[in-house]
Amino acid sequence: QSVLTQPPSVSGAPGQRVTISCTGSSSNIGAGYDVHWYQQLPGTAPKLLIYDNANRPSGVPDRFSGSKSGTSASLAITGLQAEDEADYYCQSYDNSLRGYVFGIGTKVTVL
Amino acid sequence: EVQLVESGGGLVKPGGSLRLSCEASGFTFTDAWFTWVRQVPGKGLEWVGRIRRNTEGGAADYAAPVKDRFTISRDDSKNALFLQMNSLKTEDTAVYYCATESWWKFHNWGQGTLVTVSS
Numbered sequence: 001q002s003v004l005t006q007p008p009s010v011s012g013a014p015g016q017r018v019t020i021s022c023t024g025s026s027s028n029i030g031a032g033y034d035v036h037w038y039q040q041l042p043g044t045a046p047k048l049l050i051y052d053n054a055n056r057p058s059g060v061p062d063r064f065s066g067s068k069s070g071t072s073a074s075l076a077i078t079g080l081q082a083e084d085e086a087d088y089y090c091q092s093y094d095n096s097l098r099g100y101v102f103g104i105g106t107k108v109t110v111l
Numbered sequence: 112e113v114q115l116v117e118s119g120g121g122l123v124k125p126g127g128s129l130r131l132s133c134e135a136s137g138f139t140f141t142d143a144w145f146t147w148v149r150q151v152p153g154k155g156l157e158w159v160g161r162i163r164r165n166t167e168g169g170a171a172d173y174a175a176p177v178k179d180r181f182t183i184s185r186d187d188s189k190n191a192l193f194l195q196m197n198s199l200k201t202e203d204t205a206v207y208y209c210a211t212e213s214w215w216k217f218h219n220w221g222q223g224t225l226v227t228v229s230s
Contacts, residue, residue, distance in 0.1 A: 002155065045208055046220055057218075097174075099174050100161075102157065105155040
């Protein structure tokens with residue numbers, strides 16, 4: 001059971017928009033800690049996709065965007081493409097656990 | 112180009128020990144904080160622990176499931192990071208990744224090394 005709650009899966013047709021939620025609590029996201037998102041393509045290591053809630057590292061397409069409000073954050077993918085099929089994880093810091101926490105991961109399927 | 116290469120994984124019996132290494136290149140090793148993350152095959156990511164740079168004391172922090180069993184260390188002269196794992200349990204079976212850490216996030220990741228704890 002993860003400290004950060006994500007839906008196990010989301011799906012969409014090519015070109016559509018999908019969103020992934022990440023719900024935390026007052027000891028992590030709600031305490032003001034930033035949320036970061038990672039993309040893990042099949043058989044590969046995770047890759048930083050969105051950092052500090054809404055920023056993209058260089059090379060990440062602007063189809064990916066992030067936001068944070070209260071105890072939750074979300075990742076949006078617009079103009080969904082086949083290459084976006086992957087697992088997506090949110091991550092933050094928890095001051096009660098005194099360590100980093102991840103969501104369970106959300107599998108994105110392109111129909 | 113930043114590169115992190117883990118090694119040392121393998122099969123070990125419950126109660127045994129294993130030492131993972133992570134060799135780094137492409138950046139100034141002494142300036143970096145590092146973290147270890149593990150992933151049970153087919154499951155999600157779990158933070159294991161992290162180590163600060165030596166100029167900030169070089170202390171390490173650990174997740175509760177591994178505290179007092181795992182030790183993270185670094186050798187700046189060799190650009191290498193280590194994870195010493197003792198008293199291994201079957202639930203420690205996972206792919207172990209090393210990653211660079213700064214400002215509460217993990218920028219660059221290695222390819223991972225598989226640790227299997229089984230009798």
